[in-house]
Amino acid sequence: MKFSSIAGVALVALGFIFLSFPGQCYGALEVGFYKGKCGIWDVESLVAGIVEEKFSNDPTIAPALIRMQFHDCFVKGCDASILLDGPSSEKTAPPNLSVRGFDVIDAVKDVLETQIICPGVVSCADIIVMATRDVIFLSGGGQYNVQTGRRDGLESLAKNVDLPGPQISVSDSTAAFQRKGLNVTDMVYLLGGHTVGVTHCFFFQDRLYNFQNTGRPDPSMDRELVKTLRLSCPQTSSGSNIVNLDQNPSSSSTVDNSYYTEIMEHRGVLQIDQALALDPETSDTVTSIARGSDFSTKFGQAMVKLGAIQVLTGTQGEIRKSCRATNTPPS
Known part of the structure; x- marks a missing residue:
């Protein structure tokens, strides 16, 4: 510019x-x-x-x-x-x-x-x-x-x-967020960032074909979604193809609460996403967000809280001239 x-x-x-x-x-x-x-x-x-x-x-x-x-x-x-x-x-x-x-x-x-x-x-x-x-x-x-x-x-x-991985359990994810000063409600809202964006097949391909070495798909995933995702993620593929995290085509590019509606209908793509809707620790929050109208406000509040983690202020750190390099390169 x-x-x-x-x-x-x-x-x-x-x-x-x-x-x-x-x-x-x-x-x-x-x-x-x-x-x-x-x-x-x-x-x-x-x-x-x-x-x-x-x-x-x-x-x-x-x-x-x-x-x-x-x-x-x-x-x-x-x-x-x-x-x-x-x-x-x-x-x-x-x-x-x-x-x-x-x-x-x-x-x-x-x-x-x-x-x-x-x-x-x-x-x-x-x-x-x-x-x-x-x-x-x-x-x-x-x-x-x-x-x-x-x-x-x-x-x-x-x-x-x-960083917590896509196959992490809800309890382990909760613990990881708590170590950063974020509570379980913050976690549920921040994972709502998956309302937009894509993921590679290899992060969830096991859920389509051999979930937990059962030789079968994840029973918590909607059968029609399994069929749809298999078209994009063939079993013999490298897993490099991508799919939308929000499988509602009308809102996959919109920051809204559709993600929560989808996971309530067993249409979560990543294992941790689907687990949020099933785990007793988080399911009530998921239901409340899916049925409510305040996602945008509370998602913004969670992002603000995320942005306050272990910040450097005052005389700490520096103001970089280039975001890709410190002002004083290591000798």
């Missing part, structure tokens, strides 16, 4: 009206942290405008950025460590090899650092959270304000990546 187009983008983005007010705090973070820090430019409007332009060309950046925020925050906190390049960085860990959307973050950072002349002010960690908020809204989700003021981490190691 050229400097001459930024003003127009900013004006479009000013149409975003949020529910909270500047000055509202969440821990060490603050809504409106960047107000007045880049001269005449409103940082959040600039981010929103750039993200809207990217989204208009590729709506699939919505699930990509939702996933990026989760993968960043769940590993050593929301410090943009997932963005750092390097031979043993978090990017190289198997769960992160398919993470994408880095170009969106780079585009925002480039504008802020070089085109509006506001260097060293806006952290990459905050850009991730703001950009994710914006694509959720653009995909039909609710509008919510985000707290900012994060600083960027200096370390990114593949060995630190401890």
